[in-house]
Amino acid sequence: SQKIEQNSEALNIQEGKTATLTCNYTNYSPAYLQWYRQDPGRGPVFLLLIRENEKEKRKERLKVTFDTTLKQSLFHITASQPADSATYLCALDAPKTGRRALTFGSGTRLQVQP
Amino acid sequence: GAGVSQSPRYKVAKRGQDVALRCDPISGHVSLFWYQQALGQGPEFLTYFQNEAQLDKSGLPSDRFFAERPEGSVSTLKIQRTQQEDSAVYLCASSSQSGQQNIQYFGAGTRLSVL
Numbered sequence: 001s002q003k004i005e006q007n008s009e010a011l012n013i014q015e016g017k018t019a020t021l022t023c024n025y026t027n028y029s030p031a032y033l034q035w036y037r038q039d040p041g042r043g044p045v046f047l048l049l050i051r052e053n054e055k056e057k058r059k060e061r062l063k064v065t066f067d068t069t070l071k072q073s074l075f076h077i078t079a080s081q082p083a084d085s086a087t088y089l090c091a092l093d094a095p096k097t098g099r100r101a102l103t104f105g106s107g108t109r110l111q112v113q114p
Numbered sequence: 115g116a117g118v119s120q121s122p123r124y125k126v127a128k129r130g131q132d133v134a135l136r137c138d139p140i141s142g143h144v145s146l147f148w149y150q151q152a153l154g155q156g157p158e159f160l161t162y163f164q165n166e167a168q169l170d171k172s173g174l175p176s177d178r179f180f181a182e183r184p185e186g187s188v189s190t191l192k193i194q195r196t197q198q199e200d201s202a203v204y205l206c207a208s209s210s211q212s213g214q215q216n217i218q219y220f221g222a223g224t225r226l227s228v229l
Contacts, residue, residue: 004156032215043118043205043220044157089156093216100216101147101170104156 002027006090006105013080014113021075021108023090028103030092033066033073038087038107047088048075080112116140118221120206126227127196135191135224139208146189147218148181149205157205163189164211196228 005024013019023033031052036044050057050066050073057064063076077084087109091102119138127133139146145164149157150173159173165186174181178196183189193200203225207218 034217041222043222046217049215049217095216099170100145100162101159101173102216102218106154106156
């Protein structure tokens with residue numbers, strides 16, 4: 001069956017360090033992989049999208065990699081700040097299957113200590 | 115409005131009551147999705163509309179769940195005879211259909227508590 005795994009334990013890092021979050025999937029061939037941020041009591045907010053034929057995507061302090069052989073995406077936040085503390089969700093999109101809904105991982109909670 | 119609006123933000127229901135949750139998507143967005151999010155989990159797909167057509171309802175957990183989008187804009191998710199396991203946050207998202215990218219814009223959700 002299809003499965004998406006994100007680190008279930010919270011990630012605690014010191015301000016200024018680089019946070020690296022992992023998203024692994026099995027039995028899935030997504031065309032796109034997206035990362036969302038979710039704060040308590042709020043809906044997810046889109047951050048970055050990477051296509052299956054792209055290896056890396058950057059946006060300001062954010063970087064996403066996508067390895068379709070390993071079936072893994074890494075999400076990096078450089079020079080982390082306390083304001084980056086939130087839950088980060090990866091989501092798979094496979095439009096070729098005819099399915100338009102995103103399939104989400106369970107999220108990783110990031111805590112950046114000042 | 116500028117974003118996706120959901121109401122009510124919080125709903126407390128007694129077991130067996132019917133509830134209706136409303137979603138007002140971003141103006142002009144063709145696609146509308148409903149997701150259910152349990153505590154500590156990611157959103158789980160419920161149903162998808164393209165304009166007024168419900169194209170995918172494979173995620174609805176039972177026939178007590180019903181969704182509609184009669185005029186292709188506002189959508190309502192109805193849960194009949196609520197049960198405790200229905201307690202969750204219900205998220206609505208909308209998306210334009212520009213290209214193949216399926217970037218979704220979420221509302222803040224409705225937190226449903228069934229007592």
